[in-house]
Amino acid sequence: MQKYLIQGGSRISGEVRVQGAKNSSLPVLAATVVCSGESVLHNCPDLLDTEYAVKILEYLGCQCRREGGSVIVDSSTVSRWEVPDRLMREMRSSIIFLGAIASRCGRCRLSYPGGCEIGQRPIDLHLLALQQMGMQITEDHGYLDCRVDGGFKGANVVLSFPSVGATENVILAAVLAKGTTVITNAAREPEIADLADYLNRCGARIFGAGEGTIRVEGVEKLSACEHTIIPDRIVATTYLTAAAMTSGSVRLTGVDCRHLSSILPLFEEAGCEVRRLPNEVILETSRRPLPIGLIRTMPYPGFPTDAQAPLMAMMTMARGTSVFVENIFENRYKHAAELQRMGAHIKVEGRVAIVEGIQRLHSAEVAATDLRGGAALVLAALAAEGTTEVGRIHYIDRGYDRLEQQLTALGAHIKRLD
Numbered sequence: 001m002q003k004y005l006i007q008g009g010s011r012i013s014g015e016v017r018v019q020g021a022k023n024s025s026l027p028v029l030a031a032t033v034v035c036s037g038e039s040v041l042h043n044c045p046d047l048l049d050t051e052y053a054v055k056i057l058e059y060l061g062c063q064c065r066r067e068g069g070s071v072i073v074d075s076s077t078v079s080r081w082e083v084p085d086r087l088m089r090e091m092r093s094s095i096i097f098l099g100a101i102a103s104r105c106g107r108c109r110l111s112y113p114g115g116c117e118i119g120q121r122p123i124d125l126h127l128l129a130l131q132q133m134g135m136q137i138t139e140d141h142g143y144l145d146c147r148v149d150g151g152f153k154g155a156n157v158v159l160s161f162p163s164v165g166a167t168e169n170v171i172l173a174a175v176l177a178k179g180t181t182v183i184t185n186a187a188r189e190p191e192i193a194d195l196a197d198y199l200n201r202c203g204a205r206i207f208g209a210g211e212g213t214i215r216v217e218g219v220e221k222l223s224a225c226e227h228t229i230i231p232d233r234i235v236a237t238t239y240l241t242a243a244a245m246t247s248g249s250v251r252l253t254g255v256d257c258r259h260l261s262s263i264l265p266l267f268e269e270a271g272c273e274v275r276r277l278p279n280e281v282i283l284e285t286s287r288r289p290l291p292i293g294l295i296r297t298m299p300y301p302g303f304p305t306d307a308q309a310p311l312m313a314m315m316t317m318a319r320g321t322s323v324f325v326e327n328i329f330e331n332r333y334k335h336a337a338e339l340q341r342m343g344a345h346i347k348v349e350g351r352v353a354i355v356e357g358i359q360r361l362h363s364a365e366v367a368a369t370d371l372r373g374g375a376a377l378v379l380a381a382l383a384a385e386g387t388t389e390v391g392r393i394h395y396i397d398r399g400y401d402r403l404e405q406q407l408t409a410l411g412a413h414i415k416r417l418d
Ligand SMILES: CC(=O)N[C@H]1[C@@H](OP(=O)(O)OP(=O)(O)OC[C@H]2O[C@@H](n3ccc(=O)[nH]c3=O)[C@H](O)[C@@H]2O)O[C@H](CO)[C@@H](O)[C@@H]1O
Pocket: 022, 023, 024, 026, 092, 093, 119, 120, 121, 122, 123, 124, 125, 126, 127, 161, 162, 163, 164, 165, 166, 187, 191, 304, 305, 306, 328, 329, 330
């Protein structure tokens, strides 16, 4: 298993172009199944998860190729409607293929999705909504055998929680449905709006994506298009944190500041100077971070759960105490125990974590527990005294495109070892 060796103490400084968003590229790759023809997806990050999505597309019969930062998918040759268990288990986003395949083929057979263990992550909201739209589901030895005889029908879908994945699945079912679908309490994440932008370019009629109520008028046919994936707001946060923890300075290019509106003020609260330009953010600081009183994770536009672990790493070395409340996933503090190995003072009680900042973290042998928890350990190692070994970095490879190259260019001492 590969690991990182990170010699801490260097100031992170320089410019980095932020990759395309994992959480946009995965549903958009799944959505290519409902659009016949060749989709060209620019700014599509090169990650383990996008590789898995491409493997699913190829299994379904699509022709896929990568040309630099773009992935090209020709879905005119889709010939299968099932996803094997080994591919379903590789990532959470595999479940988004359910709406897409059933929409295209009227049938779909797949098992429960895998991915990082940060909570139970049921798919009840996805299944309930798709059933309301006419899907019949039979459970068969761990597989879901799904049929939509006569195709999906528009429905009024009320989500009891604004689930990102359930909203995406309903949109994919609704674009080719007969009639109109209204999603109430839809997720408002920018990645939902990006999925809708792609589909609308292909001929879909989706209104209100990015808001709490989305209306989708079903159309007969969708034709593939060219689309550029939005920047990754969590990766942007990770690089900002690296600079903030090392008294450094970083200029992020290719970002959308609107997507960082719940995040940038927290860096200011931590004492960093933050400048917002149209597609850039510059962060500078020369001192240890100040504590950020209370950080509660919330659905967008609130503070994102995916940024909780990186910010916790930063607060371990703040000049005071901070409190985190994780409201989205019930088991998303696994990184706390690893940060403690590096000297961090963290007390976890259910959904609350109290982080008492210390002067300096020290090196240790630690292991990534999930994607963002792994990123938090890399950040802690950059700021720590000595050389830290971060194991199980395949979790980090799920979501970060060339992380060590980018950090090296910013002045970090980081090596990947086999
Ligand atoms: C690929 C992708 O886009 N992943 C993101 C997506 O995950 P994902 O789409 O899985 O997250 P959801 O918004 O669905 O989950 C939020 C909460 O709802 C619960 N829930 C969800 C569906 C369901 O059927 N039943 C149910 O109870 C989940 O267990 C969780 O507690 O949004 C999360 C919340 O912003 C992010 O952390 C993930 O990075």
